Amino acid sequence: MKAKCANCQKIYDIPDERLPQGKKVKLPCPSCKNPIELDLRSNGADQASSDSASSSSPAAEKEQATGDELKEQIFKSVKDLPPMPxxxxxxxxxxxxxxxxxxxxxxxxxxxxxxxxxxxxxxxxxxxxxxxxxxxxxxxxxxxxxxxxxxxxxxxxxxxxxxxxxxxxxxxxxxxxxxxxxxxxxxxxxxxxxxxxxxxxxxxxxxxxxxxxxxxxxxxxxxxxxxxxxxxxxxxxxxxxxxxxxxxxxxxxxxxxxxxxxxxxxxxxxxxxxxxxxxxxxxxxxxxxxxxxxxxxxxxxxxxxxxxxxxxxxxxxxxxxxxxxxxxxxxxxxxxxxxxxxxxxx
Ligand SMILES: [Fe+2]
Ligand SMILES: [Fe+2]
Known part of the structure; x- marks a missing residue:
């Protein structure tokens, strides 16, 4: 099965026998560590999809962030922490x-x-x-x-x-x-x-x-x-x-x-x-x-x-x-x- 990372665009050829069939799984991209989501259920088994291809929910979009983008996102979120009393x-x-x-x-x-x-x-x-x-x-x-x-x-x-x-x-x-x-x-x-x-x-x-x-x-x-x-x-x-x-x-x-x-x-x-x-x-x-x-x-x-x-x-x-x-x-x-x-x- 071919799987493409939405973040770094690398494509991997993963042998089918190494994948748990009938499930939705996430694997870290060996290159950039971004999650690559694979839908191996019967209705989605033919499609090897990365996170962005398989979902457009806000949570999934957040997961795509990596490297500097993620760092910036996390640094910004510090302002949402409660203030020091x-x-x-x-x-x-x-x-x-x-x-x-x-x-x-x-x-x-x-x-x-x-x-x-x-x-x-x-x-x-x-x-x-x-x-x-x-x-x-x-x-x-x-x-x-x-x-x-x-x-x-x-x-x-x-x-x-x-x-x-x-x-x-x-x-x-x-x-x-x-x-x-x-x-x-x-x-x-x-x-x-x-x-x-x-x-x-x-x-x-x-x-x-x-x-x-x-x-x-x-x-x-x-x-x-x-x-x-x-x-x-x-x-x-x-x-x-x-x-x-x-x-x-x-x-x-x-x-x-x-x-x-x-x-x-x-x-x-x-x-x-x-x-x-x-x-x-x-x-x-x-x-x-x-x-x-x-x-x-x-x-x-x-x-x-x-x-x-x-x-x-x-x-x-x-x-x-x-x-x-x-x-x-x-x-x-x-x-x-x-x-x-x-x-x-x-
Ligand atoms: Fe610590
Ligand atoms: Fe500690």
Whole structure:
């Protein structure tokens, strides 16, 4: 059977015995990776068609996009993501200013009672180790300090951005949030030991390190068969699949998301290289995020199909000066902290 790719116009001669008869199938074009759709049902068996020939639905048209065109489409779609809640910007200002006070934070609670309730619940979680429960935000501010309180606000507000189901990545509702918390706490724990001045940035960047997935998910889902085939052909990671099929990975698109959310540049750079810290010279944040990401995945707090074949770069382990014992202690600590925190979120 002859099959023509609508995108690159290449024609392939596929032996009939290699095709499942009586079905409609999609195969990735070996040249440009665009899906080629073949209708092998009896009424369509004679026609070897590419995507555009077999369908003119908007979804099919979207699937035709590839290379630069697809990249442009995805970059544009970043603007449709929900905005970073304003409260996070306010909280960040408070964290950055040693002279800020409870009054600076109070306005947040006046406008958002739901955040106040969750923050209060979290203040009482085991992680913050209070000897007696706090019953008001003001009390929490006095005992925990407004910096910690601002961090709790950031954590609660970010959860609204990351708690949805991501079908393309095979993530149930809440799973990306759980993984993001694991990376936030993990990065902070490593930073506290190795680079204490980076602890706050590491936590904040960890919370949103995989935000690029929010932008890519729908495009991956539209191409899920191509992704499945790519993975079934063995040996490669899902990150490689993103790169080969879409032309770039979720860490690269995260820079665009960070831009939209006005995330400081040093955090955005660390996030951009969180899978390949060796590609950027001695970037502390990228190394912290990368190691914490690996620790989260090894601890079972991964993120769906993305965790398959994930490994911490040897150079990163060396850069951070981590040994195996420290890594297993960190794994345990991250699991306990995330479990306790998630409980307060229910
Ligand atoms: Fe990632
Ligand atoms: Fe991750």
């Amino acid at each position: 304003q409260v996070i910007h306010k909280a960040r200002k408070v964290m950055a200013s040693p002279n800020s006070s409870f009054k600076d934070l109070a306005i947040i609670f006046v406008t958002d009672q739901a955040i106040a309730t969750r923050v209060l619940k979290l203040s009482n979680s085991a992680y913050y180790g209070l000897s007696k429960k706090v019953s008001s935000i003001q009390q929490a501010s006095v005992i925990l300090g407004h910096k910690t309180l601002a961090e709790l606000i950031t954590m609660v507000s970010t959860s609204t951005l990351l708690c949805n189901k991501l079908k393309g990545y095979g993530l149930e509702a809440g799973q990306l949030w759980e993984h993001s918390m694991a990376v936030a706490f993990g990065s902070r724990f490593i930073a506290q030991k190795k680079y204490p001045e980076f602890a706050d940035d590491a936590f904040a960047a960890g919370l949103i390190h995989d935000s690029g997935k929010l932008a890519l998910d729908k495009y991956i889902f539209e191409r899920h068969e191509i992704f499945e085939q790519f993975m079934a052909n063995g040996g490669k990671t899902f990150l490689d699949a993103e790169k080969e099929i879409l032309g770039f990975d979720h860490a690269e698109i995260a820079s665009e998301v960070c831009n939209k959310w006005n995330v400081p540049e040093e955090l955005a750079t660390g996030i951009k290289y969180h899978h390949h810290p060796s590609q950027i010279q001695d970037n502390i944040l990228a190394n912290l995020l990368h190691a914490a990401d690996g620790i989260a995945m090894m601890s079972g707090l991964g993120d769906g199909i993305d965790s398959v074949s994930y490994e911490i770069e040897e150079s990163s382990v060396k850069f951070l000066g981590l040994n195996n014992k420290e890594i297993s202690i960190l794994m345990e600590k991250v699991v306990t902290t995330v479990q306790n925190t998630m409980q307060e979120f229910k």
